[in-house]
Amino acid sequence: MARPLIADIDLDALRHNYRLAGDLAPNSRAVAVLKADGYGHGAVACARALLDLAPAFAVACIEEAVTLREAGIRTPIVLLEGIFEASELHQVEALGLWMAVHSDWQVDALLDYRPRLPIPVWVKVDSGMHRLGFAPERLEAVWQRLKAAPGKACDLHLMSHFATADLDDRGYFTQQMARLGVLADRLGAPLCLANSPATLARPEAHGAWNRPGVMLYGSDPLETATPQSARLAPVMTLRSQIIAVRELGAGECVGYGGRFRTSRSTRIGVVACGYGDGYDRHAVDGTPVLVEGMRAGLAGKVSMDMMTVDITDIPEAGIGSDVVLWGRATNGEVLSVDEVARYCDTISYTLLTGVLPRVPRRYHHGQG
Missing domain, CATH: 2.40.37.10 (Lyase, Ornithine Decarboxylase; Chain A, domain 1)
Structure with missing residues (x-):
């Protein structure tokens, strides 16, 4: 008899949570974030379950995108951290990927490359997270440089990430939104801003695209639950x-x-x-x-x-x-995995992504 430990993955619950993200932002499209092997749930299985719902997927790096492509997933895939070296642009083109650009060297590499087809680019601005992205005062020059380069990029989007969208205190989030609003108005740029907490509770951040991540897997990222987040189903x-x-x-x-x-x-x-x-x-x-x-x-x-x-x-x-x-x-x-995480002095992300490969995943359709 096999060891009884197993991770049951309810794909109907995943679909339910994706639909919830869409219902909360009916004028946005939702990129389903599948990085870290679908937050520990299995990126390929989750992608297949969302094929008829999600217009795009997102991963952290090209290796994760390759895994999806080798499994036959042809849906557009966004590289949230872009490329890590210029040589990866050949794979970006061959695999038909979209890419974030957050550093000068990435812009230089993209403009030096000669793609047969334009590569969609999401330009990341550091609106206050202070992790990746161009400073707001430099963003317009980078944007215009990409926009003016024929055949290099298409469907330019402005992308950023919120540091505190999960908190009840809206102060810093409001500051980030103000910076982003000024840039969006100046550039006429379509936006991709909302992560899971902003998708759930910050409708002013809903843009052309949203990026629901951990909420797809049934975890509530908000400091205080809302009626909307209470609708999430555990996957x-x-x-x-x-x-x-x-x-x-x-x-x-x-x-x-x-x-x-x-x-x-x-x-x-x-x-x-x-x-x-x-x-x-x-x-x-x-x-x-x-x-x-x-x-x-x-x-x-x-x-x-x-x-x-x-x-x-x-x-x-x-x-x-x-x-x-x-x-x-x-x-x-x-x-709730969120409750267990609190007893471990951590967050649900670490628990879900930390379930190791020796734990079998069993996929099924439940009541989601």
């Missing part, structure tokens, strides 16, 4: 089973370092999942799991291949019981 359910049960008296230690000590007669369930599978070792005692659809808590440090949970208050739980580490239980109960 990944990380599930396993109890493989052993220990009956302990009060005062017994559990796991490495004896961090958890029983305060009463306690039943401990041993679950086949650990940090060697990508579950976060920083999870504290009490981090929730669902056992047979009922909430239980982590009891002791996460090991490489196992974890221990307190099942004292779930008397029907035993060897073979279903355990959901995050996602949807068979009784319909949902444990």
